[in-house]
Amino acid sequence: MDDLLRDFLTETQESLAVLDTEVVALEQDPTNSAILQDIFRLMHTIKGTCGFLGLARLERVAHSAEGILAMIRDAEMTVSPAAVTEILQALDRIKWLLGRLEQNGQEPEGDDSDLLAALDRLKTGEAAPSIPPPVPQVPQDEPPQGPAQTAEIQAAEPPAVARVPVAANKESGEPPAREVRPGETANQAIRVSVDLLESLMTLVSELVLTRNQLIQMVRGKDSEFTAPVQRLSLITSDIQEGVMRTRMQPIGNAWATLPRLVRDLCQETGKKVDLQMSGSETDLDRQVLEMIKDPLTHMVRNAIDHGIEAPAQRLQTGKPETGLLSLTAFHEGGHILIRIADDGQGLMVDRIKARIMQQELATETELRAMAEPQILQYIFKPGFSTAERVTSVSGRGVGMDVVRTNIERIGGTIDFASTVGRGTTFTIKIPLTLAIVSALIIEAAGERFAVPQISVSELVRASPRSEQKVEWLNDAPVLRLRDRLLPLISLAHILHRDRGTDNGAPIASKASDDLFIVVCQVGAFTFGIIVDRVFDTEEIVVKPVAPMLKDIALFSGNTILGDGSVIMILDPNGIAAAASQMAISRSQNQDAAVGAPAPRAHDDRATFLIFRAGETDELKAVPLALVARLEEFNVGKIEHSHGKPVYQYRGHLMPLLPVRADHVWKNAGRQPVLVFVDGPRSMGLVVDEIVDIVEDRMQVELSADREGVLGTAIIRGKATDVIDVGYYLRLALADWFGPAGTPYGDNVPAHPRLLIVDDSAFFRNLITPQLVAEGWQVIVAKSADEALSLRDEGQMFDAVISDIEMPGMNGYEFARSVRQDGVWSTVPLIALSAHTAERDLARGRSAGFDDYVSKSDYGRVSIALQEAIKRKQAEGLGGVS
């Protein structure tokens, strides 16, 4: 019997058990529409599944019963005992048929005309008062339909009804074997709630910990406990494995939607693709399975849209017309490997390079210094896409970075190999389970930490006397490893545990000691973490960190070791990110030191996302930098809360807002949505169609008072409305910005220069278009240091807006040093901060700010600017352009 049929039997027998009791409950409470709906739904499902599986007899019986239920539902028939009896009889017949089906793998011969006729008579109302007993003109093995049975049913107390037929069957001498049959499948597989499995898993995790503790206690001792502890250890491992297996599901479950997806994509793109899947029976943790579903879909989309060429192009290059897309999954050493391979055109380095430069992710000189694999890694950068134009398939610039984030979130890695003209192969390596991982225990700055084994590629011992020693490139430690230079990161340093110094130097003092270097690989970035000691590998139970520690990116969780101590689990991704940040700040410090000009000249260019919404032809634009993601939501999954549309997005309810109030919601299909994110809050802007992404000069003509429109810009020669994201954010999330901004005035200098100092790209991008639209020439600095280096270059501004909370020098310190000396000592200076308690305002004033604007009230910025400038001019001390 195939799995499909087995599942069907299990499920249907469960449904029937429910139906038995519900039908009886309905008889007692005929007006209860909830019960009726339930019954109807269950019967409908049975009918539908039977039809799908080609079980004609079952389908006919279920169909007929459903017909009666429909009549009851539509109040065309009342719930009479006769009707209930007939429905129960139909249920019994379904059970009997299922029993035979289970026994033989197919429906038995014969028909159910007797039952169907009775049901039909009921429908036409003929048999309402007394049901004429169906004539048992059926073969020996047909189910009993005796009048006695019906009589009994009617006589019996309602709750007993469901059980009566079984008793009657036994009395009438039917072979009992048949009666137990239907239960068999149900007994082989039971449904257990996921919650129960999760709590079992938690308990097993605790058990593993206790076991580890015990092992530690008896280790090296000749104790009477040694043997029982060993036994306990074995049993624990078995239980762990068993429980873990209960959570396993074949990866095929995540693949089930792909053939359809591929078919649709082929239709859409006119390409021909042969999808081959192997290893779909490979089991993995359901939690992991959920997490990789979306990445897989994304990658299959990408492979077809970017990878595999159009048939004509394929024929030209001597390839078969039909492209091959293969998905393979298999186990390998505690991990699951999933390969997605296409025989398409491969990744084009030149196009990626061009795109990198276009996106200003790197300069040409930087690119020239990079090896090809390094350049290819840029496909994982947020916002990167080489698609020539935005299609509905992919190329929305939101693909691979999300894929990578999702995979890394579950402790997996993604890698790829690509040959131009031959195709691309992505390999995803993910752990079998998230709950228990193998980790290397290390020590740094007197504390122990766990590093997930999956990210560790090797361990190196460095000593000044050996060949492997730490060398210094300026402040950056490196290690020569097999003819390559491996960048090193001191764990103590990035954890701020190397007191007294603020650069990488402290390790130098340890130059005489032996150091251990844990070589990690994150994506294509290989680096070494310098630690003091390395202990052994342990199976650890990953526990999430407390909410108040969640924002420390260096830790992915914490755990309890065998000796009972609590240690933090390091997140190699976080360390890699911290390392690159460190490098940037180092280079900035150097720039500042040698007085090199900080190239931050704002050239007024911005990338816009062009979309259509509402009106037939009119294009609208939004600065792409403000858009966190582009999504297509399944319209069926859009829900309503307090009458407003919301969508379950990454574990949160996200409000959805149409660009136009008179938006007509689709009934089905997919809805393109622009997602805006700031901190924990997000909002989805519903548009009709995403048209393109273009880069152009930001020349926004300020608009007349049109709500939601910032102004009109000429983009690609066309007048395009630039929408005011803030307006929609305010509408969607009343708490996002507080009260609406005040309308702008016009009393600003002719072409004033404005410096905005803010580390948050979101806010920079939010206020820049508005201020540019008002005629300001906006220059941006990402940190106070960057701003001060502009000052030291002698650049002058008519006003400066600064954030308060910034990494490095904060806004207060910045204001003090601006006021203290230098050419900006009299410039109008405005603070922009999320914190606007009276205390903050006072502190801001004493530091030298002229005004203090709340980020929640960012619309007031222009007013504050005018006022500050006027005040300064009145004092005769205005900033100099």
Next chain:
Amino acid sequence: MTERNALVATDAARPPAHGLEQEYVTMTVGGHWFGVPVLKVQDVLGHQRVAQVPLASPIISGSINLRGRIVTVIDLHRRLRLPPSDKPGMNVVVECKGELYSLMIDSVGEVTSLLMERFEPLPTTMDALWRSVADGVFRLDGSLLIILDIEKLLDGDAFASVHVT
């Protein structure tokens, strides 16, 4: 706390009405008495070895292992901006939004049942930080007992981590 008997409604003629009386675990931090609703308290532990969490806010002392659960330890001295104590403190483990936290304090008093009529709102002149984490004050004979709001105590920007730059 010796005041206990005076406060408990032992008067037989006036049976204690439900809701008029609340039970609190009392504790001292830097010479001040604080109370936490007894239902919020999971455990009282002696001095524990605390594993440090690098980069975390200084208010967070670290983590301890409470029978296989990892509990975040909050230094109440720092949280309430009181001078640090050099003596080994005690731990009161409380539950907040499904997570366990341990409050590191100087000593634990007894569980006390207090009449709500002795409960007073916070004086407006009280320190703003304390006002932001407390619910009210009980007038006891000889001392005042400040009732802490666990949710407020464990919430807010006070716990912002030291970011890597």
